[in-house]
Amino acid sequence: MRKLGLWLFLLPVLAFAKHKDTFKFDIHQKDYRFSTVFEMDSKGKPLGTVVKSTFRLRGNYDVYDEYGEWEATGISRLLCLGIFKPWGAEIDVYDTKGNVIGLIDGQVATTEAAKYSIYNSRGERVGIAFMDLTKAGFSILDPEKETHVIARLTRNFISDQIDYWDVMIYDVDVIDPAIIKVFAAFAVDKQEYFKIDK
Secondary structure, X not given: OHHHHHHHXXXXXHHHHHHOOOEEEEEEEEEOOOEEEEEEEEOOEEEEEEEEEOOOOOOEEEXXXXXXXXXXXXXXXOOOHHHOOHHHOEEEEEEOOOOEEEXXXXXXXXXXXXXXXXXXXXXXXXXXXXXXXXXXXXXEEOOOOOOXXXXXXXXXXXXXXXXXXXXXXXOOOOOOHHHHHHHHXXXXXXXXXXXXXX
């Protein structure tokens, strides 16, 4: 009986501990003369930025933390269908030492509005980002168990302004946060290709 009481006491604590691993931020696009900056905020405080320079031949997404320290870079591949349409984009993500963190790989053959496979540094597919049919957001699902939601990106439609997105990561240990940040910046950057804001 004492063990049952202990389990009944620990169950809400364990459930809260697992739920505590969630992480939420929003991402806003700011256009400047020579760059586009994607500002990220979490709980009313700056989380960092992702910067896309207009001087680079390929689409580069440089990730910086809240103190302005460079964390990672996502580099779009030139020889892929992504140069024509964003659903075919392939983005390699590197750390500050040039080591591969992962890959975001647009899937051309799909019945979804858009679909991206996400790979880790070992080349293992750790997530699949599906755009919903209304083209209002992505759900990143476990490739082995598609009922397990790893993260969700939701577009907030605002008239006469650049839309911002909410990013909710439910399982923070599965995908490197730098990959999620690059993917979020890419989604905001290419949102008009997915769905025009009217």
